[in-house]
Amino acid sequence: MKLKSQINDVLKDAFKKAGIEQEPLSVTEATKAEFGDYQFNGAMALAKALGKNPRQIATDILGHLDFSGVLTKAEIAGPGFINLWLNPLWVASQCEAALSSERLNIATRENPIKVVVDYSGPNMAKQMHVGHLRSTIIGDTLANLLTFLGDDVIRQNHIGDWGTQFGMLIAYLEMKDEDGSVSLKDLEQFYKDAKAEFDASETFADKAREYVVKIQSGDAHCLTLWQKFIDISLGHCEEVYEKLNVNLTRDDVRSESFYNDDLANVVSDLDKAGILEESKGAKCVFFEGEEIPVIIQKGDGGYLYATTDLAALRYRAQTLEAKRISYVVDARQAGHFKQVFKVAKDAGFVPDDVKLEHIAFGTMMDKGGKPFKTRDGGTVKLIDLLDEAVIKAKETINNKEEYTDEQITDLAKIIGIGAVKYADLSINRESNYIFNWDKMLSFEGNTSLYMQYGYARIQSIFRKHNAEISGDIILEDDLERRLATMLLRFEDVLNRAAIDASPNQITTYLYELASIFMRFYEHNPILKEGVDEKTKMSRLKLADLTAKTIKQGLDILGIQVVDKL
Ligand code: ARG
Numbered sequence: 001m002k003l004k005s006q007i008n009d010v011l012k013d014a015f016k017k018a019g020i021e022q023e024p025l026s027v028t029e030a031t032k033a034e035f036g037d038y039q040f041n042g043a044m045a046l047a048k049a050l051g052k053n054p055r056q057i058a059t060d061i062l063g064h065l066d067f068s069g070v071l072t073k074a075e076i077a078g079p080g081f082i083n084l085w086l087n088p089l090w091v092a093s094q095c096e097a098a099l100s101s102e103r104l105n106i107a108t109r110e111n112p113i114k115v116v117v118d119y120s121g122p123n124m125a126k127q128m129h130v131g132h133l134r135s136t137i138i139g140d141t142l143a144n145l146l147t148f149l150g151d152d153v154i155r156q157n158h159i160g161d162w163g164t165q166f167g168m169l170i171a172y173l174e175m176k177d178e179d180g181s182v183s184l185k186d187l188e189q190f191y192k193d194a195k196a197e198f199d200a201s202e203t204f205a206d207k208a209r210e211y212v213v214k215i216q217s218g219d220a221h222c223l224t225l226w227q228k229f230i231d232i233s234l235g236h237c238e239e240v241y242e243k244l245n246v247n248l249t250r251d252d253v254r255s256e257s258f259y260n261d262d263l264a265n266v267v268s269d270l271d272k273a274g275i276l277e278e279s280k281g282a283k284c285v286f287f288e289g290e291e292i293p294v295i296i297q298k299g300d301g302g303y304l305y306a307t308t309d310l311a312a313l314r315y316r317a318q319t320l321e322a323k324r325i326s327y328v329v330d331a332r333q334a335g336h337f338k339q340v341f342k343v344a345k346d347a348g349f350v351p352d353d354v355k356l357e358h359i360a361f362g363t364m365m366d367k368g369g370k371p372f373k374t375r376d377g378g379t380v381k382l383i384d385l386l387d388e389a390v391i392k393a394k395e396t397i398n399n400k401e402e403y404t405d406e407q408i409t410d411l412a413k414i415i416g417i418g419a420v421k422y423a424d425l426s427i428n429r430e431s432n433y434i435f436n437w438d439k440m441l442s443f444e445g446n447t448s449l450y451m452q453y454g455y456a457r458i459q460s461i462f463r464k465h466n467a468e469i470s471g472d473i474i475l476e477d478d479l480e481r482r483l484a485t486m487l488l489r490f491e492d493v494l495n496r497a498a499i500d501a502s503p504n505q506i507t508t509y510l511y512e513l514a515s516i517f518m519r520f521y522e523h524n525p526i527l528k529e530g531v532d533e534k535t536k537m538s539r540l541k542l543a544d545l546t547a548k549t550i551k552q553g554l555d556i557l558g559i560q561v562v563d564k565l
Helices: 003-017 043-050 054-063 088-099 130-148 165-176 187-200 202-216 220-244 256-272 305-319 331-346 382-396 405-425 448-465 478-488 490-500 503-523 533-556
Strands: 038-040 071-077 081-086 114-118 152-156 277-279 282-285 294-297 324-330 355-361
Touching: 003 038, 003 054, 003 490, 043 054, 054 071, 054 081, 081 088, 088 478, 088 533, 114 130, 130 152, 130 220, 130 324, 130 355, 130 382, 130 405, 130 490, 130 503, 130 533, 152 305, 165 187, 165 202, 165 220, 187 202, 202 220, 220 382, 220 405, 256 282, 256 294, 256 305, 294 305, 294 331, 305 324, 305 331, 324 331, 331 355, 382 405, 405 448, 405 503, 448 503, 448 533, 478 490, 478 503, 478 533, 490 503, 490 533, 503 533
Parallel strands: 114 152, 114 324, 324 355
Antiparallel strands: 038 081, 071 081, 277 282, 282 294
16 A cells, blocks of 8 residues: 555645645655654745745645544644644554455556566676676566566576687687586686686687687587587576575576677667767767767677667667666666667667666675675685575574474575675665675674564464454554554555665665564563453554565565574
8 A cells, every 4th residue: 555645645635625736745754753654844835836824834734634534633843844643543444454465455556567677697708706696686676576566577687698708718618528527617717727728729729719700600519519608607697596596597588699680780770870980990979078989899890798788778678668677787887878878769779768777786895895805816606605694594593403404404595595685685775885794694683684583573473372363453552553554654665666776775664664563562562461352463463464564575675584583
């Protein structure tokens, strides 16, 4: 249920009755409990247009507010703020509605759109490293979120599977893979070995160069080798996706090479659009007031990263018919996306009504604030990092004797992977992010463990109660009321997070929700002796809805819950 628009509707109605033609500004959440639940701050802006003082306008509006449904009380404060209190009966009925609905009474979009989310995009010639982690996690969350809200989401994994380095790599694969056992388990090492061979042997270097040309001209032997290389390398990425509980499959892969046949058309179509210029032998697009152009085709005929992205943009807008195309890529590529978006629009590859966005994120840093590296300065492999997370998570499990070894491993996976993902998602994505095991594996603070623990705690209440729940939600004390109101905010939070592509709005909300629940539970015992049946039932229902909301929120983040922790 969209809480804010429900309140806005009451205001709209009051505006009409008060003879005010303007649309009311949206209400905002009250900043302090004494200001009610929501605030309307629009009277000041109306003062000029209506030629009245804001307090008078606020009084007019207040006089026409309907207090028979959503609202129970309103007060004017300061120069003309209207503080609004929600009606506990109405809040309770909306919580009931959420509880009896599979999707917590959250609407699916009236006008769903097709959205392409471009994320992960590892390079097949290199090991998938921590830099790909953020793209994969944030992108997957965005895709899950938009899917949940009802958009038609097309996940696109734009893997780097083309370029001159593959000549060398497949020549080396051919040399080393006589018995078909090369696993590429350590792609970084394989690349280094191939490069060493390239530098040491003239014959090998010649072969590598010959193979570059041969893959490009479609030579069957070389293409088979190349395909084999990509399959093995992609297989390793898929192990990571699996561990990460990320929804990317082979069907979502639309690699750089997919666009090869269209690159010559991109060049000629940009030329036809009259925006292509020759500079130092290369074909370029220049921008007003900027010195550095985008190079579309090099002097030797080679194409670039940008050329492929232009082909991909056109494909996404015209063939896939996406209306929103979101690129979840490192902030350092901001310049690239700014340029290709502009070229794609100027050339008419992408219609004006299509929203193009670069969902940028910052760099992952170590505790000392330096870019994340292994002790000897190498890139940290993602798979190693995730395995370490699971090992460390084991240490956090209490009462190990209650579980089998297998159960402990499963639990550790859920806790460890959840911690890595949540820590990443819970910060403002554009900031650089400091990776800190102790912080992310803590039961305290804004962590996945805190959320998983909150969920498990509620499940333990239900294990103890273990009987049917009947009766109504009754909101009597302040904490009950605040918890219930918080529960109703969920849909607004999801919608806002979807617009801003900001997973941390969801984590912030979940943290506030879990914190209010913990306080509510401390002050309002549920199963204790002396709690009357009606109150007990009402509180059980609130606990149930809290658990379901946490679970749904974590589910969108791709994090699992457990019944016992
Ligand atoms: N392969 C690129 C990299 O690792 C990311 C691809 C992002 N997607 C895109 N359409 N350019 O930097």
